[in-house]
Amino acid sequence: MKSSALHRDTDLILSVEDVNKTFDGFKAISDLNFYLGDGELRTIIGPNGAGKSTFMDMITGRTRPDTGKLTMHKPDGHDIDLSKLPEFKINRLGISRKFQTPSVYTQHSVYDNLLLSLPRSRTLFSSIFYKESAADRAAIEEALETIRLQDLRHEIAGNLSHGQKQWLEIGMLLAQKPSILLVDEPAAGMTDDETERTGELLISLAGKHSLIVIEHDMTFVKQIARDGKVTVLHQGTVLCEGKFDEVQNNPKVREVYLGRGKAA
Ligand SMILES: Nc1ncnc2c1ncn2[C@@H]1O[C@H](COP(=O)(O)OP(=O)(O)OP(=O)(O)O)[C@@H](O)[C@H]1O
Numbered sequence: 607m608k609s610s611a612l613h614r615d616t617d618l619i620l621s622v623e624d625v626n627k628t629f630d631g632f633k634a635i636s637d638l639n640f641y642l643g644d645g646e647l648r649t650i651i652g653p654n655g656a657g658k659s660t661f662m663d664m665i666t667g668r669t670r671p672d673t674g675k676l677t678m679h680k681p682d683g684h685d686i687d688l689s690k691l692p693e694f695k696i697n698r699l700g701i702s703r704k705f706q707t708p709s710v711y712t713q714h715s716v717y718d719n720l721l722l723s724l725p726r727s728r729t730l731f732s733s734i735f736y737k738e739s740a741a742d743r744a745a746i747e748e749a750l751e752t753i754r755l756q757d758l759r760h761e762i763a764g765n766l767s768h769g770q771k772q773w774l775e776i777g778m779l780l781a782q783k784p785s786i787l788l789v790d791e792p793a794a795g796m797t798d799d800e801t802e803r804t805g806e807l808l809i810s811l812a813g814k815h816s817l818i819v820i821e822h823d824m825t826f827v828k829q830i831a832r833d834g835k836v837t838v839l840h841q842g843t844v845l846c847e848g849k850f851d852e853v854q855n856n857p858k859v860r861e862v863y864l865g866r867g868k869a870a
Contacts, residue, residue, distance in 0.1 A: 618679050619644040619786060619816045620665070625674030627660055627842070634660045635671070636842040642786070644681070647812035649831045650820045651853075652839035653863050658820045661839065662788050665818075666703050667693040678786070700785035706794055708771035712764030716755055716774055719763050720746045723778035745781055753777040753807060769800030773807060780811070787811065789819045793826040805829040824854075838863065 620642040627635035635657050642648055652658050663669035664676060667688065676688040678699060688696055711719050724742055738746070750756045753773040758766065763774060772792060779787060789808065793801040801823065808830050811817060821827050827836060831850040838845040838853055840862045846853060853859055 617644045618642065619646075621675070621677045621679065622661075622665070623675045623677070625664065625671045625676065627657075627664065627669065627671050634842050635664070638674070638839075638843050640837065640844060642816055642818065644679075645813045645816055647808060647817045647819065647830060647834055649827050649834070649836045650818060650839060651822070651824075651827060651836060651863065652845070656839040657842035658839055659790070660842070662703060662790065662818070662820065664689075665696075665786075665788060666701060667691055667696040700783065701788070702779045702782060702784035702786070703788040704772075704776060704779055704790060704792065706791045708768065708775050710763040710766075710771050710774050710778070712762070714763055715760050716750070716763055716766070717746060717759040719774055720749050720777055720781055723781045725782060749777040749781050752780060752810065754803070767800070769796045769804065772796070772800075772804065776807065780815075784815055786816045786818070789817060791821055792819065793821060793823045801826050802829065 618641055620640075622638055622640040625635055625638040626633070638657075638661065640661075650658055650661070660669060664671050665688065671689055674689075678686045678688055678701070680686060686699060688699075688701075691699075711722060714722065721738055721742065724738075724745060747756075750759055753776060755770060755773060755777070758770065763771065766774065776787075776789075776792075792804050792808070796804060805826055808817060808819060809832070812834075819830060821830075828850050833849060835847055836850050836853045837847045838856075838859050845858055845862065846856050848856070
């Protein structure tokens with residue numbers, strides 16, 4: 607039952623099958639199997655060292671699996687073997703990653719940050735002849751609306767709050783129209799209000815994009831998971847998968863994760 611072909615009926619966008627990764631004799635990822643539906647918002651939790659970052663690193667090509675398959679399923683029916691591709695080519699396929707710390711151009715305005723992130727505009731930006739097109743402006747307006755920073759479009763990004771910077775960076779990634787967006791602990795360091803708004807933002811992206819969100823904050827996980835699936839990683843493999851309540855009440859999860867006092 608591990609053939610990716612068998613899973614095509616269910617509109618998958620990503621299959622990770624029998625993946626292993628060892629660092630200096632330490633098995634960071636162990637027989638990992640994971641399937642992401644097209645348009646799904648999947649939350650991943652797991653204790654420190656469970657392999658969450660390594661998992662994302664393998665999807666984006668930052669780290670190569672020792673064995674196993676990572677396949678992106680394109681809407682046109684083509685399957686692409688990610689394990690053979692360099693990082694920049696995986697990015698060009700529409701797999702984008704948002705790291706935990708915000709990365710924006712602090713000297714530029716919110717608007718110009720979004721302009722800079724549009725495909726092709728970065729190399730042209732410094733040219734005095736560069737003028738954004740109507741399509742560019744429409745894409746920027748759409749991103750501003752999605753991240754709810756319309757009123758701060760002229761603000762210098764360096765002056766934004768931590769949460770606003772995170773939303774801006776998400777907007778910058780969205781300007782590239784990713785198919786799969788990987789988001790690493792978006793709520794870390796945010797106020798409660800910012801956390802809730804971030805949850806609303808991610809929920810609004812599901813359907814248009816497929817998302818994998820790693821998070822430790824259980825209130826936030828509950829907010830974004832809603833009726834969707836939560837995957838629990840432990841010792842480099844999937845310990846269990848299910849709805850938030852099922853996962854939270856699973857004795858194995860409580861033992862390895864919730865029982866360690868990190869969660870609600
Ligand atoms: N480049 C590397 N070299 C050696 N060991 C590594 C490397 N990358 C990760 N590891 C080890 O693999 C294991 C999994 O690490 P990983 O960072 O993927 O876990 P994580 O679930 O993201 O943890 P955290 O929640 O603390 O970020 C850890 O024991 C880590 O020390």
